[in-house]
Every structure is written in structure tokens, then in C-alpha cells.
Amino acid sequence: MHGEYRYEPKNGFMKWLDSRLPIVRLIDESVMQYPTPKNLNYWFTFGGILTFMLAAQIVTGIVLAMHYVPHETMAFDSVEHIMRDVNYGWLLRYLHSNGASMFFIAVYIHIFRGLYYGSYKAPREVLWILGVIIYLLMMATGFLGYTLPWGQMSFWGATVITNFFSAIPFVGEAVTQWLWGSFAVDNSTLERFFSLHYLLPFVIAGVVVLHIWALHVPGNNNPLGIDVKGPQDTVPFHPYYTLKDGFALAVFVLFFAAFVFFMPNVLGHSDNYIPANRLVTPNHIVPEWYYLPFYAILRSVPSKLFGVILLFGAILVWAFLPWLDTSYVRSARFRPIFRQLFWVFGIVCLVLGWCGAQTPDYVIIDLGPNTTEINRTVDQATKAGKTTEEIAAVRKTAEASYRVTFAVVDLSRILTVAYFLFFFLALPALGRLETPLPLPESISKAVLGTSGATSGGTPLAQRG
């Protein structure tokens, strides 16, 4: 992509600066002149939206940190102080907490766009893996941030998640106590979580720089999944995509504002407005919505270690996507079977999310009495020499208690299997079994005549 255009400094000062620190060159060549495929649809605007959201979270977060106190006796009250006394503190707080949710909505759309259009395939594998790293860092940052208000869900969520590390054989207990800075989630834990929560977004920013750099080497993918053949397939990023991304961003921020101003707590959990109490466990400990599918996967196995392995495996499997998918065709537009499975996979993820929000033994379908158990109980009562009325009462209670059920945990198990089968069975097999549709010759050939103008179309830079 580089080498087809060059920044030309216009005046003496710019030439002087360019020879000492070519920063204007960098901006001009990567954001202004940068040739971008001209057929990108709105699913491709989420990278820009994510960059904005990262900046927004950092700005609101830094100002919040001026007022927040990371000590267990003051954390909850300091957040309320921000909500009540700090000028527009309520706005900063709601922007930051809802901003995290918006950040995750955008990143899920961004990831699924990549999955659909084959943006992870060669030569963009490193770009993709950097994205997985960013996602992991986002999950860590979100988890750390959620503990900071030190509500009931903050404390107990931290307890559940940090206990993952105790599943590691031999060193688990020691590692977990080292992470806690104590023998349980404690003040030391809160203080270090605040430090790390402040640190990680800047690590994310660094990896984002690498991510954009890795993108600019081969250039952007596009909905057709075919390579750019020449300048006729592209338009300069500015003003064509700065304006399109700007529009998409305005609509996204409108959606964001609806939550911030009119339903700021709907994505959260009311238990987090109860100050943390290590002596009282909430009825249902649930993470924020963006972790729910992984929470369901974790709880689908009885073994603690295996559950943790499956949970991290479910995220790390994404890093292997470029090698698991054996098809040479990038875009799902030309892969009819893959397209169907993509939607099924999407539904699997959504329903896993629903499962994560329920208690595992929540009964979805009651399939009838468990006659084996009921008969066993009644036989026990008969052998103990109970009267006919007593046995009838025992039978009645047994019929209510012993049921054959299809519960959330059973559904989670099926869906977890489906989730991993998509990666380890469907994708490798499809490359060999699927007959893709014929690909167009080039981007410009595929979009010929789709503009309002009667002529072939000339980008703004070339117009008189």
C-alpha cells in the first residue's frame, strides 16, 4: 500500500520539520492519503469507533481518578461523592461505566465483522492476533475497573475471578494470595487493582498502535474479501472515510447517550449499590453482561480447573483462527455454508450469554417425574414401616422434588460443545468441503455503475 503516494512538504518550515521529525508525513501517509478500498460498508466503521471509545474511557477515567479514593473504607463513598458533589461527576461516572459497555458492544461487532469477511486470513494474521491481545487486555481492564466502586458485586466478582488462579496445580494457592496481597480479597487487592486499571488502558493504546501499523502494511480488507488491484479500487482515507466514520460515530454516540442520560444503570446490577460486605454473599454473583458467555462456559463443567481452562481456551482459540479456517476465500459473501454457520455461531454466543446470567440449576423444561428416585424414596419409607398415609405423603413430596429437568447448565454444556466444534470441526472441514461462489475480478469491476454519476467516478482529489 505504501509507495504509491508520498507526502510533499509545501513550505520551508514543513521541509525543515520533515527532515527532523517526519510526524506530519506519518499523519498524512497513514490517515490522510492512505488508500482505502472504496467499497467498505458500515461494519468497517467500528475500528474508528473503538479508537474514539478508548480515548473517551481514558479521558473520563483520568478525571474520575482525581476524585476516587482506592481504599476499602472510602471507595464506595468516593464514587457517591463524584455522583453528588463533583461538578458533572455524575456525567463522568455514567460516561465511564456505560462507555465500558459501549466499548464491548463495538469490539464484539468489530470481531464478528472480522470473522465474517475473513479479515483474519493471510496476510493479516498478526493484525488479528494483536486484536485478540487487545481484547484480553480489555477484559482485564474491565474486570479491574468493576471492582473499584467496591460494591457487593465488585467484591464477590473479584473473589470468584481471582479464585481461578487457585485452580493451578501445586502453586495455585500461593499465586492467588500473591495476587490478592492478602489471604482473601482485601484492601490490598483494591489498591493494586486501581493501579493496574490505570495502567492497562495505556498498554492497550500501545497495542492499538501496533494493530493499526499491522493493518497499514497489507491495507484494509473489504466486504468482497478480494485484494486491491490498483488505485481505481481505493479512495484516500481523508475525507472519504473520515467523514463516513464521523457519521457512524455520531450515530453510535447517539446510542451511547441514550444509555448515559436515560437508562444509566440498566446494564449494571443493583447489588453493586450495596457496599461490599465480606460476611454476606449475594444470591447470584454475575459478571457484567460482556463476560456472560464465558461465565456460562466456565460453569458448564463441574471441575474447577477444567472450567478455567475452557474459559481461557474459548478466548485463546480466536488467536488460532487464521490456521483453523482452511478456506482460501476470505469473505462470507462467497461462502454460503460458512455464512449459515456464522449466524448459528452468533446465536450460540448470544444464548450462552443468556445462560451466563441465570443460575445453573434454573429449570428450562421440566420433563416429568424422576420415577427411579421417587420409587427409591417410597421403597425406603415402606421398609421403614410407615403407614399408608405417610407413604402417600412421601410419594407426593418426592414427585415434587425429583424431576427430570433440562436446566441452564445442560443447555450451557450443549452450547459450549457447539462453540468449540465451530472452531475445531466446522472451520477446518469447510475449507475442503465447501464450494465457494465465483469471486469478482476486482473491487472497481464489482461496484461499477453504483454511483449516482453517469461517468466512471472520480475521487475528490482528482476533481478540478
Added chain:
Amino acid sequence: MKRISLAAVGLLLAITAAYADAPKEPEAQTWSWTGPFGHFDPVQLQRGYQVYKEVCSACHSMHLLAFRNLGDPGGPEFSEAQVKALAATVQVPDLDDKGEPTTRPGTPADRFPSPFPNEKAARAANGGAVPPDQSVIIKAREGGPDYVYALLLGYAEPPADMKAKMMPGMNYNAFFANGQIAMPPPLTTDGQVTYAEGQPAATKAQMAKDVVAFLSWAAEPKMQERKTLGIKVMIFLFVLSLLLYFAYKNLWRDIDH
């Protein structure tokens, strides 16, 4: 394929399996502050504060609120003189000249004092249960104002199958988890609080509504400001989106894409 999958998800979500011992769902009430144009009624909040002061503050603390908040815009909006007078009727802890703990009349700068000096004293006076702080109670309970309203009026005689399970000192309330709540019914009779002239009759339902309104304001004093600013922001963003859309369309007019 996609349609069938979506229908299956919808069916799944529609299947309800009721818990045997889940608390009763509170009935949805109409509140003046719901919706994008919602606002608090300052007069209702003043009545609510009166109920809170005369009934609830005997056992409950509300340590995140200060007397000056009673005069803030978007709240009960008492005048400055009224705020000073209300603060002065309450005794707040302080130290005397010798450094010994004492009490003095409150000022607008003081926070609402707690009825008990510490948690242990609170538990001892309330049968082992600590009355929760009321500052954010509306946001800390699922169902929010509907739940608190239902709870306040939900006290009744325990049904036959609960009678044996009632623990000593507990009261039956169908809206509370497990049906047993340590708090005795706070609103027992109509006219328990004497409202000023020209106010609606102080029935139990009215007092419950008013105190829930007050608690909702106490949990989120900036709610009205938030919604007012929200309308302006949404209008701005909508116009901005429109402008950006037409600019985008105009720019891309001659490009095949």
C-alpha cells in the same frame, strides 16, 4: 436458517419456570420521574422528607446526604431559611471544648446523623439486624421504587404454610426474600404523619408514595439535570448525524462504491 435460530432463541426466552420460593413481583407503579421527561415534584419530596424524618430516621441512617442537599435544585427545593431551620431541629454529634463527645444543633453543612453510634449498637437495638443505610437503597434493590413501595405496604398475616416457619421477632412480607423481614411495618396507620394544609390526605399509600419519591431523589439527586441535559444532547447529536450523513452522501456522490 437464521430465522429458525432466532425463533428458537425467542421461544427459549419466553419459557418461564417460576421459582418455588421467589419473592412476589412488585406491581408496577406510575412515578413522576420515569421516562425521558421525568421530573421530581418538589412538594412531594418535601412530604417524603417529612415521612422519612418522622418515621424512618429513627432506625435508618442516610449518611450520603447533607442538610444543604434539601435546598438543591431538582430536589425538595426547601428555601435557605427552611434548610437552616430543618437542620437546627436535628442534633448532630460533635466534640465539646474539652474534646468530649457531645451533640449540637445541625447546620446545612452537616450530614444526616445516624441514629446509632456504630453498627454494633444498631444491631443490638434491632434484634440482630442492621437497618440498611437509605442513601442509595432505591438503586440497590431490584425493582427500585416499585419494590420499596410494595415492601412498605406489603406487610400481612403469614399464610398457613408460612406460619410454622416464621422465626421469632420476624415479620411476614411477601415481597421480601424468604418472606421474613426483621423490620416491623413502618407505616401502620393513616395520618401517622400530619401533612401541612392543602396537602393530600396522609393515607398509608400516600405516605409510602411520598417517601419512595424522596428516597428516589436521595439515591440520584442529579436525575432531573441528567434528563434535561440528555434531551439537549440527543437533539444536538441527531442534528449532527443528519448533517454528517448528507455531507457523506454528497462527498461520495460520484464514487462507485
